Amino acid sequence: MPGSTDRKKNRLTAEERRAAIVEAAVRLFAEKGFRGTTTRELAAAVGVSEPVLYQHFATKGDLYTAIIEAICRHRDRDRDGLLELARHAEDDEAFFSRLAELILEWYDEQPEVVRLLLFSALEEHDLKDRFVETQVAMLYEILTEYLERRMDKGVFRRMDPYLAARAFTGMVSHQGMAKVVFGIDDLRGSRQEIARKIADIFVNGIRSHGAQGA
Amino acid sequence: MPGSTDRKKNRLTAEERRAAIVEAAVRLFAEKGFRGTTTRELAAAVGVSEPVLYQHFATKGDLYTAIIEAICRHRDRDRDGLLELARHAEDDEAFFSRLAELILEWYDEQPEVVRLLLFSALEEHDLKDRFVETQVAMLYEILTEYLERRMDKGVFRRMDPYLAARAFTGMVSHQGMAKVVFGIDDLRGSRQEIARKIADIFVNGIRSHGAQGA
DNA sequence: TTGCTAACCTAGTGACCGCTAGGTTAGTGA
DNA sequence: TCACTAACCTAGCGGTCACTAGGTTAGCAA
Incomplete structure (x- = not known):
């Protein structure tokens, strides 16, 4: 079973990586805006290469939408x-x-x-x-x-x-x-x-x- | 004397053109932000080509600074x-x-x-x-x-x-x-x-x- | 009418953007 | 131990960005 609670791995499961991307994206988009944030620096902030982002989100805009969903879900509580x-x-x-x-x-x-x-x-x-x-x-x-x-x-x-x-x-x-x-x-x-x-x-x-x- | 009150001219004096650029820049920067506005569409909005912008302002950032000055001067009144x-x-x-x-x-x-x-x-x-x-x-x-x-x-x-x-x-x-x-x-x-x-x-x-x- | 010049344009430059094809490797189950 | 696969990377695509070198022309003075 991939991606349990093991901390020694430097490869995350798809779910974990996706969450890490969203977290970094919230920080960067908040700091510099959607247009002001590049996919290069976003990938660097996550600690992966750009194609990894595109395995989870088809476009930069889709990533933005995912962030919105996450925030709204959080605030509904x-x-x-x-x-x-x-x-x-x-x-x-x-x-x-x-x-x-x-x-x-x-x-x-x-x-x-x-x-x-x-x-x-x-x-x-x-x-x-x-x-x-x-x-x-x-x-x-x-x-x-x-x-x-x-x-x-x-x-x-x-x-x-x-x-x-x-x-x-x-x-x-x-x-x-x-x-x-x-x-x-x-x-x-x-x-x-x-x-x-x-x-x-x-x-x-x-x-x-x-x-x-x- | 170039650039009096004549309305038939399609060439403006440096001063008039500069004012026209600032006016259009205020509108576009306000609508789409600094990063979201390109020099191409700015030139198109003014009705000139891009190099004309750079005859009046060395960089896009300088144009932004000029806008700030204009607004602050206007509001001081x-x-x-x-x-x-x-x-x-x-x-x-x-x-x-x-x-x-x-x-x-x-x-x-x-x-x-x-x-x-x-x-x-x-x-x-x-x-x-x-x-x-x-x-x-x-x-x-x-x-x-x-x-x-x-x-x-x-x-x-x-x-x-x-x-x-x-x-x-x-x-x-x-x-x-x-x-x-x-x-x-x-x-x-x-x-x-x-x-x-x-x-x-x-x-x-x-x-x-x-x-x-x- | 003509010559001069300031105002303008065409046609690019290198850099960086979002995004991708195709190869590599870490971690797992048997 | 080894094969398999999901997670990753290198390298680079076409397009657009801010910005520019160098040529063209409108409009005025004479």
């Missing part, structure tokens, strides 16, 4: 946790603070996915649409649902829930984008503290004037 | 108007609403500059640093100054002015980014109305709880 959080949330500050923290965490821990997504949007690849249709749509669904529920209770002021949702995600992800894309990281405090402060501004901004303060 | 706005502002809602409107206007009217900036940041070109050091720094200077002034007066709550400034610009520019980069434009209402609603959320979010409501 976050879905359930987020829905759970929204359903059982009772304290507004705590809910938005936790949500902000999760988003900031994403920027911190997966900057290569953020860059990949931006490259994809600018270069008009498919990841953009896949991402918007699944991840973004889910986040907005959760947010607008929560906001409308609290508006109905009179805790939040009546307003366009989509605008409010975008305002919130904007406050948070702009912070993440500044760090990942522009290298600006000048805010004091931990990720949790920053998330809490942003949530505080937002919740106070949409709360009915009669309701209790922070 | 907005500086005075913004400073004026901040100094004489009395009504908080009006100030932040106007500021939001100006930022949204920028995304609407110069989407190619936005894309150029993002490409530049991802591809690690110079426009990123030039932009951050001038435009972004100026905007944050104006915002933090205004915020600290209002905090001193007790109208706004005490908080990190940089975090508040980033939260505000985030709310606004995330909306612009969604439209320009991801093609999402689902909010109802005019640009002015959206700006007003965003400013409303922000000002209520940072105002002292004893102060007057909207």
Whole structure:
């Protein structure tokens, strides 16, 4: 049986090699974009020759598609946790603070996915649409649902829930984008503290004037 | 004297041709990025042959630098108007609403500059640093100054002015980014109305709880 | 009308791109 | 030990890239 857990081999099984290629491709495409990455340097990063890439992926574009699939599959697992959080949330500050923290965490821990997504949007690849249709749509669904529920209770002021949702995600992800894309990281405090402060501004901004303060 | 206002000529003066090249380059680089744009299609877009490009710019990179200069010079003219706005502002809602409107206007009217900036940041070109050091720094200077002034007066709550400034610009520019980069434009209402609603959320979010409501 | 020159073009250059034909070898099962 | 095969490599294909040497011509001055 080829390719068990043996570490002495310098030949991998097809499955292992494929995974290694995808991993290196995510790193390189995130760093230099699709057009900016050559199959030569990709092969060098994996530690094999170019034809090995083409045994697993017919074209460079197919490799890009495979990466998209891998990322989307990985991110779909976050879905359930987020829905759970929204359903059982009772304290507004705590809910938005936790949500902000999760988003900031994403920027911190997966900057290569953020860059990949931006490259994809600018270069008009498919990841953009896949991402918007699944991840973004889910986040907005959760947010607008929560906001409308609290508006109905009179805790939040009546307003366009989509605008409010975008305002919130904007406050948070702009912070993440500044760090990942522009290298600006000048805010004091931990990720949790920053998330809490942003949530505080937002919740106070949409709360009915009669309701209790922070 | 060559190259006056005559429209029948199909030969331009060096100055006119140079300007035409820069104009076409801004459009193409914004659409497809630096790496994604070839000198062939650039020449075709201008309506000349490739060597003409190289009579004005020694390399493709030099042309990119020239574009950066042109954009930065153009945007520096907005500086005075913004400073004026901040100094004489009395009504908080009006100030932040106007500021939001100006930022949204920028995304609407110069989407190619936005894309150029993002490409530049991802591809690690110079426009990123030039932009951050001038435009972004100026905007944050104006915002933090205004915020600290209002905090001193007790109208706004005490908080990190940089975090508040980033939260505000985030709310606004995330909306612009969604439209320009991801093609999402689902909010109802005019640009002015959206700006007003965003400013409303922000000002209520940072105002002292004893102060007057909207 | 003609001569001059700045603006332009044709026709390439070497380098590197994505991709492939065909040969080599490491690791396994018998 | 040896044969088999899946995993690998060397060498190079046609095409396109950024860039250029050297010739052509439009448009102005006289």
